[in-house]
Amino acid sequence: MxxxxxxxxxxxxxxxxxxxxxxxxxxxxxxxxxxxxxxxxxxxxxxxxxxxxxxxxxxxxxxxxxxxxxxxWPDPAGPDSDVLDVTVVVPVRDRASDLALLLQALPRSVPVVVVDDGSRDRGSIARVAGDRDGLLVVHDVNRGPAAARNTGLRHVTTPFVAFCDSDVVPDAGWLATLRRHLDDPALALVAPRVLGPPRCPDDTWVERYEQARSSLDLGPEPSAVRQQGVVAYLPSACLLARVDVLNRAGGFDESLRCGEDVDLVWRLLAAGAGVRYEPAATVRHRHRAGLREWLGRKAFYGTSAAPLAARHGAAVAPLVISPWTAVFAGALLAQRRWSVPVALAAASVATAGTARRLGRSERPVRAAAVLTLEGSVAVLWQTSAALTRHYWPLAALAATRSRRARRALVVAAVAEGLADRRRVGSDLDPARYVLARRLDDLAYGSGVWSGALRSRSLRALAPDLRRPRRRATP
Incomplete structure (x- = not known):
């Protein structure tokens, strides 16, 4: 378009x-x-x-x-109150105080649909929704966030809808910043950056880690969303979308209790719709502060991998491997005398092959070297993450039997943690950050394995094997 x-x-x-x-x-x-x-x-x-x-x-x-x-855009987006073609849908269950904070942060000019998804104290939800003059729709039993959003979507009469979870509070300007993206007719969905609450002196180490490394925070750089891209999904904590496109797509998959947001994004991408991430718009999310509930939430996120793999195949693969990256990573993991020369040889072959495909460039070798270097860094990063996250049970088992495997696991755990801390700019001390990072991975990986075993399929753990390209990008 x-x-x-x-x-x-x-x-x-x-x-x-x-x-x-x-x-x-x-x-x-x-x-x-x-x-x-x-x-x-x-x-x-x-x-x-x-x-x-x-x-x-x-x-x-x-x-x-x-x-x-x-x-x-050369100018700021303007006030949220100028946006008159968006309805906000809020799924909620027993979070009346959180709901009140969210509704207070929304412009009075924006219509609101509150969907009570089986709350035990319906009266409190009704009072908060009534104070905001919002439309209240009630589910007699809890049907899950996907069903609640779909129910709200059916009551939207504006061309655009914003889904906001009840435990987020938008920062000023979020709606206007997101709305102007949808002036692009090819774009179906756009989402803001999801940050934690402002820092407090008495924050726990878990809260300080989440402030820098939340699963919902996709970073400071804007991006188009692509499967296995820099930004591969969007969390449903806050989304702005075209109503007609969502209706054609069938809305959220109500059979999914987790990962329904990822599934929706990937279905839209498969249908040719555009999806974007815009960190200039921000909302604040109340992270879980207790260690047990934090780990439980991470494991819950991991359980979504199996049903997503059943629907979207290799899009959930923990590793994307081409022939040269397999040789590169395998040689380094082997920790032999020949490891570095073989890894360098694999990178050299990749550079030469890429340079041949970049014949139109004035400096094909230089451009190819840049791409190969970026690929090498990505390989090291995803290999370390896979060892400590998706494949940690296998890596731990190997570490009990092999000194080299043990050394590889320790180096990956520490080096990846320290590099990640520097990348996200956390002020948590290195020791506790690395500990939190590894607990995060252990919990998520446990959820992945639990979901895979329940579904009787290891598809969510299978790497994506890529063949080399045969021709240059036109």
Whole structure:
């Protein structure tokens, strides 16, 4: 679909400009895009393209769809009260005080549908919804968040709907910031960044870890959502979507008690709809502070992998492996004298093969080396994460029998934890951060294995084996 006139995009911070602007390296899939001289001229000094009739609209659409650019506006979004075509749907169960905080943060001009999903104290929910003049719909029994959102969706009369869980409080400007993304007719769904509450001196170490490393926080960089991409899913804590697209997709899968948000996003992507993550809009989520309930929630998240694998196959794979990355990672894990030379040889072969496919570039070897280096870092990162998260039962068993396996597991556990702490900028001390990181992984991995055993399928644990590309990206 064409972008409306004036809609602007700017090259992503992840996009590398090469060959004097004629080659872009990066995108959502680590590819190379060659630009004609006319296309290069359309990029202004700020690397911005504004959609206008003709080539500018085509280029802006291409850059956006391929992940080389993000939507861009020169001015702030404006107040949330100016948004008049969105209805907020809130599924809730026995969280009257949380619901009150959420409703107080919403503009009075925005219609609200509250769906009481089998609360034990229905009177409290009704009073809070009534104070906000919201439409209250009641489920006699608890049917789960997916069913509650679908019930609310059926009562929406505006063209757009925002789903907000009852334990979030939006920051000012969230709605207007998200709403302007939907001026792109190809976009079906957009979500904000989900942060924890503001820091307090008496926060526990679990809360401090969650403030930096919550499963709901997808980071500070905007991104198109892609299966196995930089941002691969969106949490349903807060979403803004087109009502007609959701209705055509059948809404949320009510058979899923967990992972229904991921399933919806992936179904929309499979249907060709656009999905985006916009961290400039933020909401605050009340994280679980107790160790037991925190670990229980992480394990609960892990149980979604098996039903998602049954629906979406390799999209949930903990490892994405190509021939050269398999050799690279395997050589390093072997910890032999030949390990480093073999790993370097695999990277060299990958660089040479990529350079051949980048023959149109002025510096094909340099561009290929950049892609291979990024791939090598990604391989190390995902291998360490897989050892300590999805495959930790197997890694722990191997560690009891092999000194090399034990060393690999310890190095992966410590190095990945320290690197992750630096990446997210946590102020929690290194020892407790690494401990929290590993407990997080142990709980999630336990949930994955529990769900896999219950479903009698290990599909959620199978790696995605990729074949090398045979031709260059056009």
């Amino acid at each position: 064409s972008l409306p006139a004036g809609f602007a995009v700017r090259l992503s911070s992840r996009t590398k400009v090469c060959d004097g602007g004629r080659a872009l390296v990066g995108g959502s899939r680590g590819s190379v895009l060659y630009l004609s001289d006319a296309a290069v001229d359309l990029l202004d000094g700020d690397q911005v393209v504004r959609a206008q009739p003709g080539d500018a609209t085509t280029l802006a659409r291409l850059l956006l769809d391929r992940g080389f650019a993000e939507p861009w």
